[in-house]
Amino acid sequence: MNKIWLVMKREYVTRVRNKTFLLSTILLPLVMVLFITGAVFFAARPEGKKKIAVIDKKGSLENFLKSDTSKMIFDFNSGADTSNFSQKGFDGLLYAVDSTGQHFLLKTQKAASNETMDRLRDRLSNAYVSGKLLEKNITINQIDSINKASSSYYTVDNTDEKNKNVNSSVNAGIGFASGIIIYITMFIFGAMVMRGVMEEKTTRIAEVIISSVKPFQLMMGKILGIGAVGLTQMLLWIILIFLISTAAFTFLPTDVLEQVKHIQSNPGMMTSNPGQYSAAAKGIANLTNLNWPLILGCFLFYFLGGYLFYSSLFAAVGSVVNEDPQEAQSLMFPIIMPIIFAFIIMSSNIDKPDSPVMVWASIIPFTSPIVMMGRLASSPPFWQIAVSMLSLVAGFILTTWLAGKIYRTGILLYGKKPSWKEMIKWIRRS
Amino acid sequence: MSLLEVQNLKKYFATQKAVDDISFSVNKGSIFGLLGPNGAGKTTLIRMITGIFYPDEGQILFDGKKFNPINDVVHIGYMPEERGLYKKMKIGEQAIYLAQLKGLKKSEAMTKIKEWFIKFEMQSWWAKKVEDLSKGMSQKLQFVTTVLHEPKLIILDEPFSGLDPVNSNLIKDEIYKLAQRGSTIIFSTHRMEQVEEICDHIILVNKGQKILDGTVKDVKHQFKENLFSIGFEEIPQTLNGNPPYEMVGTKDHQYIVKIKEGFKPADVLNYFLQQGAKIISFNEMLPSLSDIFIKLVEGTPLTRQFLPKEVIE
Numbered sequence: 075m076n077k078i079w080l081v082m083k084r085e086y087v088t089r090v091r092n093k094t095f096l097l098s099t100i101l102l103p104l105v106m107v108l109f110i111t112g113a114v115f116f117a118a119r120p121e122g123k124k125k126i127a128v129i130d131k132k133g134s135l136e137n138f139l140k141s142d143t144s145k146m147i148f149d150f151n152s153g154a155d156t157s158n159f160s161q162k163g164f165d166g167l168l169y170a171v172d173s174t175g176q177h178f179l180l181k182t183q184k185a186a187s188n189e190t191m192d193r194l195r196d197r198l199s200n201a202y203v204s205g206k207l208l209e210k211n212i213t214i215n216q217i218d219s220i221n222k223a224s225s226s227y228y229t230v231d232n233t234d235e236k237n238k239n240v241n242s243s244v245n246a247g248i249g250f251a252s253g254i255i256i257y258i259t260m261f262i263f264g265a266m267v268m269r270g271v272m273e274e275k276t277t278r279i280a281e282v283i284i285s286s287v288k289p290f291q292l293m294m295g296k297i298l299g300i301g302a303v304g305l306t307q308m309l310l311w312i313i314l315i316f317l318i319s320t321a322a323f324t325f326l327p328t329d330v331l332e333q334v335k336h337i338q339s340n341p342g343m344m345t346s347n348p349g350q351y352s353a354a355a356k357g358i359a360n361l362t363n364l365n366w367p368l369i370l371g372c373f374l375f376y377f378l379g380g381y382l383f384y385s386s387l388f389a390a391v392g393s394v395v396n397e398d399p400q401e402a403q404s405l406m407f408p409i410i411m412p413i414i415f416a417f418i419i420m421s422s423n424i425d426k427p428d429s430p431v432m433v434w435a436s437i438i439p440f441t442s443p444i445v446m447m448g449r450l451a452s453s454p455p456f457w458q459i460a461v462s463m464l465s466l467v468a469g470f471i472l473t474t475w476l477a478g479k480i481y482r483t484g485i486l487l488y489g490k491k492p493s494w495k496e497m498i499k500w501i502r503r504s
Numbered sequence: 505m506s507l508l509e510v511q512n513l514k515k516y517f518a519t520q521k522a523v524d525d526i527s528f529s530v531n532k533g534s535i536f537g538l539l540g541p542n543g544a545g546k547t548t549l550i551r552m553i554t555g556i557f558y559p560d561e562g563q564i565l566f567d568g569k570k571f572n573p574i575n576d577v578v579h580i581g582y583m584p585e586e587r588g589l590y591k592k593m594k595i596g597e598q599a600i601y602l603a604q605l606k607g608l609k610k611s612e613a614m615t616k617i618k619e620w621f622i623k624f625e626m627q628s629w630w631a632k633k634v635e636d637l638s639k640g641m642s643q644k645l646q647f648v649t650t651v652l653h654e655p656k657l658i659i660l661d662e663p664f665s666g667l668d669p670v671n672s673n674l675i676k677d678e679i680y681k682l683a684q685r686g687s688t689i690i691f692s693t694h695r696m697e698q699v700e701e702i703c704d705h706i707i708l709v710n711k712g713q714k715i716l717d718g719t720v721k722d723v724k725h726q727f728k729e730n731l732f733s734i735g736f737e738e739i740p741q742t743l744n745g746n747p748p749y750e751m752v753g754t755k756d757h758q759y760i761v762k763i764k765e766g767f768k769p770a771d772v773l774n775y776f777l778q779q780g781a782k783i784i785s786f787n788e789m790l791p792s793l794s795d796i797f798i799k800l801v802e803g804t805p806l807t808r809q810f811l812p813k814e815v816i817e
Contacts, residue, residue, distance in 0.1 A: 080604050088593060279588030282649075285554040286577050286605040486556065496518075 077287045081295025089303045103314040127152040129169035138201035249448040253420045263304045264388040271392030280485045289482040380443025382470040386477035393484035416441035420448035427452040437462045439469030507532040507688040512562035522548040524712035537703035538692040545712040554582045578607040581655035585662045589634045596630035606653040620648045639666045659690045696794035724790040730763040735785035
């Protein structure tokens with residue numbers, strides 16, 4: 075045990091002192107937070123008001139298409155046409171393309187943003203409906219009161235208390251992101267273990283070490299040491315992301331922040347009256363409403379569990395190959411496959427977190443670290459998390475045991491790469 | 505009193521009998537030579553003695569008791585033929601790490617490493633990395649890490665390869681000193697002149713089996729061919745009668761002769777004296793270990809043939 079600790083300490087210290095570790099630990103969260111805040115910042119920036127010239131010879135729209143001075147202004151008497159609307163200071167020109175005046179075309183100089191298009195589409199269909207209703211002898215006042223009533227016609231109430239205010243797309247996003255992080259780190263740290271083992275084998279230090287330490291102790295020390303490096307990095311990332319994002323929030327426009335506060339102090343408002351808030355404010359409020367302790371706790375568990383599950387297999391691969399990296403590649407293939415497979419399952423089913431594929435994949439240890447993270451934000455039943463965690467623990471004990479047997483023989487074997495048959499023989503023996 | 509006793513050790517791999525029933529014993533404080541051509545099974549044998557491999561059959565007694573790798577490896581220092589050190593690690597830290605794995609405390613390791621570094625004039629290397637060292641330098645470092653924990657048994661596999669004569673002598677002297685202080689040394693090499701110089705006792709292994717065992721002197725006598733060199737002031741012009749020898753060759757003012765069956769060296773001397781030859785030297789020519797080695801190993805294929813699997817399984 076003492077020797078495992080010594081090996082582990084060496085692995086940990088030499089890696090943490092490395093400059094690349096320091097650099098990647100600091101740079102990644104910085105880049106990530108800058109990217110996210112940048113995106114939020116640009117999304118939150120209010121779009122300037124749009125001026126649209128309308129050519130409506132039949133007058134079917136004029137009564138219903140109301141200008142909204144802050145967002146969109148419709149000018150029915152501009153005298154603009156397709157050739158000169160932009161010179162006259164309009165962002166777009168809306169005109170009927172057929173003689174009946176039933177079909178309109180919006181011509182713009184620059185591509186219109188999604189937000190503008192959504193708003194315009196909304197207005198036009200309202201105007202159309204209103205026009206038709208008027209033809210059926212319903213008065214404008216009646217139409218107005220119907221429209222008003224329709225906006226408070228329904229509210230959404232999730233029966234699940236915890237998730238009341240959590241938007242499902244944010245869930246999916248968080249799950250997806252943690253799944254991706256675990257997916258990537260499994261490769262990074264798994265490959266790190268493999269390279270470490272290969273280094274010990276090719277520099278022949280393995281023989282020196284193994285004359286004082288058992289092969290299994292050497293392998294475990296390496297796996298645990300690199301795992302501790304990974305854990306350190308994750309914790310630093312979490313802390314740094316928290317600090318940087320807190321700082322970055324202060325750069326957000328104040329009205330967004332106020333909206334966030336408003337959402338947080340009035341749970342339920344967001345679902346009943348979503349139009350009131352900007353997308354950015356909703357996103358931030360959703361993020362702060364998630365069950366972070368559970369997500370972070372599970373994230374660390376699945377990161378470690380997945381790492382332990384796969385890293386011993388990577389160590390076994392490292393122990394049987396020689397300098398040639400191509401040999402390693404062909405042996406790594408069966409290890410990488412389930413990881414990639416897990417990622418595919420998660421990404422293609424992220425919107426159906428409770429489908430049978432997701433449930434099974436989140437319990438089987440080959441795929442569970444990635445898939446369970448994808449499901450987590452949608453609160454899977456507690457027993458499923460427990461079973462998934464237990465099977466992952468059992469799984470990594472099994473893989474470590476198997477890998478230890480291959481490692482023990484492989485690390486001292488030079489020359490030809492052993493075949494699968496030989497490796498199975500090593501496992502069976504003793 | 506033997507420190508190490510190897511009894512009927514066997515280790516079979518899938519395709520060959522790497523070690524096939526080898527027994528020998530190594531006396532405490534002696535320098536023991538383990539010789540053999542490439543692929544003879546020396547490394548496998550050493551790996552069993554160092555606890556890296558478990559023997560298939562037979563047993564090892566270490567210091568009178570059954571060898572128990574878990575407790576006994578701290579009393580063994582092993583320097584493999586292929587040198588292994590962490591390239592990116594600083595030399596001082598590396599030495600401390602390896603000493604700690606052998607059970608030394610950090611402070612203890614530190615003082616001992618410093619002593620050795622001073623002895624080998626390596627003090628300025630402490631913060632360097634192994635990748636900055638020359639082959640000879642890393643060899644010295646490896647030697648230090650092997651003997652640092654004052655093991656009872658030191659196993660050196662080709663310790664002088666890549667060393668210049670000055671450093672070779674430095675390490676050779678240390679090996680003698682370690683033996684004087686009671687360490688037992690197993691020395692595995694192909695370089696016979698070093699074996700003759702250093703070792704008390706040797707065994708020769710070929711194709712997994714021991715084919716020779718004895719002190720260097722005994723072995724040489726065992727393989728002597730009754731060759732003598734006789735130096736003359738002047739080569740005798742004519743020799744009459746029936747000489748008790750066969751002529752093997754002449755060289756300058758020397759005859760090299762092989763004494764015939766049934767005669768003694770004195771008969772040869774008598775013969776020459778009767779002929780009036782002016783003898784200035786008369787020496788027995790013992791075979792060098794190298795000759796013995798070649799004689800014993802020659803004729804067997806240089807690299808071992810792999811047996812078909814069915815033979816063993």
